[in-house]
Amino acid sequence: MLPVNYPSINGLNRLAVEFKAAFMKDLRSYLRYPAWLIGDLISTPLWFFFFAVGVTLFAPTTQTSEYHGFSFFFFGFIFIVLFSTTIWGVGQSVRNEQMAGTLEQFFLAPANRLTLIVGRWARIFVTDLLVVGYTTGLLYLFGGGPLPLYEPIPFTFALGLFEVGSIGFGLFFAGLTMKLKSYNTLSNLVFFGYMILTGALFPVTVIPMPFRYVSLAIPFTYFIDLMRHAALLTPTILPESLEYVTAIIVAVVMFLVGLTTFNWIEQDARIRGSIATN
Amino acid sequence: MDPVDVRALSKSFETKEGPILRKSKKTLVAVDDISFNVPKGEIFGLLGPNGAGKTTTIKMLCTLITPTSGDAFINGVSIVENAQKVRENLGVMLTGERTLYWKLTGRENLEYFAALYHLQPSDSRTRIDYLLQLLGLKDREHTIVENYSTGMRIRLSFAKALLNEAPVLLFDEPTASLDPQSSRLIRDVIRSLKKEGHAIILTTHNMDEADLLSDRVAITDHGRIVRLGSPSELKDKMKSNDIIEIEAVNLSDQTVNTLQSFSEISKVALSTKDSNDNKGILRIHAEKGKEVLPRLLEFLVRKQISITKVSFIEPTLEDVFISETGRSLRD
Amino acid sequence: MISGLRGTLGVLAAIFWKGMKHYLRYPGSLLIYLMLPFLFTMLIFGMGRFIGGGNAALNFATRTGTSNVLVYEMLGGAVWMTSWVVVEDVGVALRDEQMKGTLEQNFLAPVNRFTLLIGISLTDIAITTAIFLVVVGATLVFTMPGAYLAFFQAFLILLIGLIPLFGLGFFFSGFVIKFKEPYIFTQMVNLIFGTLTGTYYPVTILPYWVQFLSGVLPQTYVISNMRQIILANQTLVSLYGSIFILLALAVVYPTLGYLVFKKLEKDASVTGELSKY
Numbered sequence: 001m002l003p004v005n006y007p008s009i010n011g012l013n014r015l016a017v018e019f020k021a022a023f024m025k026d027l028r029s030y031l032r033y034p035a036w037l038i039g040d041l042i043s044t045p046l047w048f049f050f051f052a053v054g055v056t057l058f059a060p061t062t063q064t065s066e067y068h069g070f071s072f073f074f075f076g077f078i079f080i081v082l083f084s085t086t087i088w089g090v091g092q093s094v095r096n097e098q099m100a101g102t103l104e105q106f107f108l109a110p111a112n113r114l115t116l117i118v119g120r121w122a123r124i125f126v127t128d129l130l131v132v133g134y135t136t137g138l139l140y141l142f143g144g145g146p147l148p149l150y151e152p153i154p155f156t157f158a159l160g161l162f163e164v165g166s167i168g169f170g171l172f173f174a175g176l177t178m179k180l181k182s183y184n185t186l187s188n189l190v191f192f193g194y195m196i197l198t199g200a201l202f203p204v205t206v207i208p209m210p211f212r213y214v215s216l217a218i219p220f221t222y223f224i225d226l227m228r229h230a231a232l233l234t235p236t237i238l239p240e241s242l243e244y245v246t247a248i249i250v251a252v253v254m255f256l257v258g259l260t261t262f263n264w265i266e267q268d269a270r271i272r273g274s275i276a277t278n
Numbered sequence: 279m280d281p282v283d284v285r286a287l288s289k290s291f292e293t294k295e296g297p298i299l300r301k302s303k304k305t306l307v308a309v310d311d312i313s314f315n316v317p318k319g320e321i322f323g324l325l326g327p328n329g330a331g332k333t334t335t336i337k338m339l340c341t342l343i344t345p346t347s348g349d350a351f352i353n354g355v356s357i358v359e360n361a362q363k364v365r366e367n368l369g370v371m372l373t374g375e376r377t378l379y380w381k382l383t384g385r386e387n388l389e390y391f392a393a394l395y396h397l398q399p400s401d402s403r404t405r406i407d408y409l410l411q412l413l414g415l416k417d418r419e420h421t422i423v424e425n426y427s428t429g430m431r432i433r434l435s436f437a438k439a440l441l442n443e444a445p446v447l448l449f450d451e452p453t454a455s456l457d458p459q460s461s462r463l464i465r466d467v468i469r470s471l472k473k474e475g476h477a478i479i480l481t482t483h484n485m486d487e488a489d490l491l492s493d494r495v496a497i498t499d500h501g502r503i504v505r506l507g508s509p510s511e512l513k514d515k516m517k518s519n520d521i522i523e524i525e526a527v528n529l530s531d532q533t534v535n536t537l538q539s540f541s542e543i544s545k546v547a548l549s550t551k552d553s554n555d556n557k558g559i560l561r562i563h564a565e566k567g568k569e570v571l572p573r574l575l576e577f578l579v580r581k582q583i584s585i586t587k588v589s590f591i592e593p594t595l596e597d598v599f600i601s602e603t604g605r606s607l608r609d
Numbered sequence: 610m611i612s613g614l615r616g617t618l619g620v621l622a623a624i625f626w627k628g629m630k631h632y633l634r635y636p637g638s639l640l641i642y643l644m645l646p647f648l649f650t651m652l653i654f655g656m657g658r659f660i661g662g663g664n665a666a667l668n669f670a671t672r673t674g675t676s677n678v679l680v681y682e683m684l685g686g687a688v689w690m691t692s693w694v695v696v697e698d699v700g701v702a703l704r705d706e707q708m709k710g711t712l713e714q715n716f717l718a719p720v721n722r723f724t725l726l727i728g729i730s731l732t733d734i735a736i737t738t739a740i741f742l743v744v745v746g747a748t749l750v751f752t753m754p755g756a757y758l759a760f761f762q763a764f765l766i767l768l769i770g771l772i773p774l775f776g777l778g779f780f781f782s783g784f785v786i787k788f789k790e791p792y793i794f795t796q797m798v799n800l801i802f803g804t805l806t807g808t809y810y811p812v813t814i815l816p817y818w819v820q821f822l823s824g825v826l827p828q829t830y831v832i833s834n835m836r837q838i839i840l841a842n843q844t845l846v847s848l849y850g851s852i853f854i855l856l857a858l859a860v861v862y863p864t865l866g867y868l869v870f871k872k873l874e875k876d877a878s879v880t881g882e883l884s885k886y
Contacts, residue, residue, distance in 0.1 A: 073660075
C-alpha cells in the first residue's frame with residue numbers, strides 16, 4: 001500500500017472541523033447574496049403582519065384577550081420559522097446540491113454526512129434566530145409589548161427536542177427529495193400540513209374531531225405544545241411529565257429513523273447511479 | 279497488490295422505456311466485466327467514445343456508483359466493503375464545471391474541501407497556496423467561482439483533486455473544454471504526479487491525449503475493454519496494415535459498405551468532418567495499401583465523390599479502435 | 610419561412626404550448642396553486658376561531674360587512690394566487706431559462722421580445738382561469754349556489770385585472786434578468802402584494818399611506834370588486850369608477866413594464882449578464 005501523505009485530523013476533532021467547514025461554507029454563500037438576508041429581514045415580519053391583520057378581523061372588539069392571543073400566535077409563527085429550517089434547510093439542501101452539481105463532491109469526500117448536514121442546518125438555525133429576534137424587537141417597538149417567556153429552561157429543553165426530531169424529519173425528507181426529484185409540491189404540502197395540524201398557530205382543540213386524531217398522532221404537536229406551555233403556561237395535551245417522556249422518546253426515534261432512511265436512500269442512489277442525476 | 283486493482287467489475291442499469299402505462303423494463307449494461315490494475319507511478323488511460331462506460335468505471339472506483347458485480351481495490355481497500363476508507367485514498371476530478379460552489383471564492387472552495395478531507399488547517403493553507411500558484415489561479419483566489427471562466431473552473435476542480443495528495447488519482451476528462459495552453463499545463467502536472475509515484479487513471483475520448491500521457495491505454499467500447507497495452511504496443515500491432523486517410527465530400531454509409539467488400543481492405547471507418555458540406559474522412563485499413571489505392575480512387579470517382587485529400591498515415595490509437603470495432607472514435 | 614401575422618401567431622402558439630406542457634407534465638405546481646387558497650383560508654379561519662371564540666364570525670361581519678367568511682377569504686386567496694402565477698411565470702420564466710442556459714437560445718431566435726412575453730402570458734391566462742374556476746367556482750357551488758351571474762361578472766373583472774398584472778410581470782422579468790436571484794424576489798413580491806391588496810382583510814384597515822400603495826396595484830381593485838359583486842350584489846355597471854381605474858392600469862402597466870424590460874435587457878446584454886448563470 002502507498003502511504004496516505006497527509007497527517008489527518010482524527011476523532012471528535014474531525015467532526016468539529018467538518019461541522020465548522022459546512023457552517024462557514026453556508027454562511028459565506030448566504031452573506032454573498034445580500035438579497036437573501038434582505039429578503040429574510042423583510043419577509044419574516046411581513047408574513048407575521050400578513051396573518052396577524054387577517055386574524056384581527058375575528059378578534060373581539062374589546063382589547064382584553066387580544067394580547068395573549070397574539071403572544072400565542074407569535075410563538076406559533078416562531079414554530080413555523082423553525083420548521084421551515086427543517087424543510088428548506090435540511091430537507092431540500094441535498095436536492096439543491098444535486099441540482100447545483102455539487103452533490104457528488106459532497107459524497108466523494110470521506111466526511112461524515114450527518115455532520116455536514118447539521119453544519120448547514122446550524123447556519124440556517126442561527127440566522128433564523130437572529131431574524132426572529134429582530135422581528136420580536138420590531139413588534140416591541142410597534143407597541144406589541146415584550147414577549148412573555150415564563151419558563152426559559154424548560155422552553156430551551158423542549159426546543160432542543162424539537163430540533164432533534166426536526167433534524168431526523170429533515171433527513172428523511174432529504175432522502176425522499178433525492179428519490180422523488182420534484183420536491184416543491186411535497187415541501188409545500190408538508191409545510192401547510194404542519195401549520196394547520198400541529199397546533200402551531202391555533203390549539204389542536206380548534207381542529208374538528210376526526211382531523212384532531214391526525215394532529216395528535218404528529219410528533220411535532222407535542223414539541224410545540226411543550227414549548228408553548230413553557231413560554232405561556234398554557235395547559236398541555238397530556239399530563240406534563242408524560243408529555244415530556246413521550247417527546248423525548250419520539251425525538252430520538254425520529255432522528256434514528258431519519259438517519260437510517262437517508263443512508264438507505266443514499267445506498268440506493270449509488271446502486272442506481274443517480275446521485276448526479278438532475 | 280497494485281494501488282489500483284480492478285477485478286471483473288460490471289454495472290447494469292435498469293430503465294423503463296416506452297409510452298405511459300406501457301413502459302417496459304430495459305437493462306443497460308454500462309460496464310461489462312472489466313479487469314485491470316495500475317501500479318505505482320503509472321498513468322493508465324481509459325480511451326473510448328461517448329457511452330463506452332469510462333465515466334461509470336471512474337464513478338464505481340470512487341464509490342459514487344455501486345457495482346452490480348465484481349470488486350476493485352484502491353490502495354488495498356475494497357470499494358464494495360469499505361467505501362469510506364477508499365475515499366481517503368483517492369483524489370478525484372469529475373467532468374464538468376458545476377462541481378464547485380459558485381458563491382464561494384476559489385480559495386474558499388479549496389478550504390472547504392480540505393476540511394472535508396481532514397487536512398490540518400496549517401497544512402491545508404500551505405497546500406492551497408501551492409496548488410493555486412501551480413495552476414495559475416493565485417491572482418484570482420479571492421474571486422467567486424461564478425466569475426471564473428470555464429478554464430479557471432476546470433483548473434480549480436483539478437486543484438481540488440490534488441488537495442489531499444492521495445496515492446490514487448482519478449481524472450475524468452481533465453482537459454475537456456480547456457484551451458491548448460491550459461491543457462498543456464494540466465498534462466505537465468499529471469506527468470509530475472506520475473513521477474511522484476501516484477497511480478493515475480484518466481479517461482478521455484481524445485486519442486492524442488491518451489497517446490501522449492498514458493503509459494498504458496485500455497480502449498473501451500460498449501462497456502468492455504477491447505484492447506489493453508502501451509500506446510506503442512497497440513500501434514505496433516497495426517503496422518501490418520497500411521492506413522489510408524481520404525478526405526472527401528458526399529461520403530455515405532453505403533460507400534463504406536461497398537468499400538468493405540474489397541478483399542484487400544480489412545476495416546473502413548467514416549467520420550464526419552463538416553456536416554454542412556457533407557465532408558467526411560475515410561480511414562481505410564488495407565494489407566497492401568499502395569496496390570489497392572488506384573482501385574479505391576477509381577471507385578470513389580465513379581460514385582461522383584469529390585476527393586480533397588489522400589494520405590498514408592502512421593497508425594494511431596484511433597486505428598486500433600477502428601480495427602476492433604469498425605467505427606471511428608469520433609462517432 | 611412563415612412571416613407576418615401567421616408567423617407571429619405560430620410563435621405565440623409555440624410558446625403557449627411549451628408553457629402548458631410544463632404544467633401538464635409537472636402538475637404538482639398547478640396542484641399547489643389550486644390548494645394554497647384553501648390552505649391559507651383554513652389557517653386564517655382556524656386562528657380566527659381561536660382568537661374570537663364563539664363570536665368570531667360576528668366580529669368578522671362587523672369589520673367586513675359580511676358574515677360569509679369563506680367566500681370573502683377565498684376570493685382574496687384566488688386573486689392572490691393569480692398574481693403569484695403571473696409573478697412566477699412571467700416574472701421569473703426568463704430567469705429560469707437563463708439559469709438552464711436556454712435563454713440565449715430563445716433570444717437568438719428572430720422573435721420580438723414582446724411576442725415572447727405575450728406568449729408566456731397566454732399560458733397564464735389559461736392557468737389563472739383554471740385557478741379561478743376551481744377555487745372560486747367550487748366555493749360558490751357549495752356556499753352560494755345559483756350565483757352564476759355574479760360569478761361570470763367576477764370572472765370578467767379577473768380578465769381585465771390580468772392585463773395590468775402582466776405588465777407588472779414584464780417589469781419583474783427585466784429586473785430578475787439583470788439582478789438575478791428570482792426566488793427570494795418572487796417570495797417577497799408575492800408577500801408584499803398579498804399584504805397590500807387586501808387578500809384577507811379590507812385595505813381600509815391599513816394606515817392611509819399604505820392604502821395609497823394599495824391603490825396603485827390592480828389586484829386591490831380586482832379583489833374589492835369581486836367581493837362587492839358576489840357578496841354585496843353589486844354589478845359591473847355600478848362599479849364603473851373602479852373598473853375605469855383598472856382599465857387605465859391595463860394601459861399604463863404593460864406599457865411601462867415593457868419599456869423597463871427592454872431597458873434592463875439591453876443593459877444586461879451590454880454587461881454580458883444575459884448569458885451569466
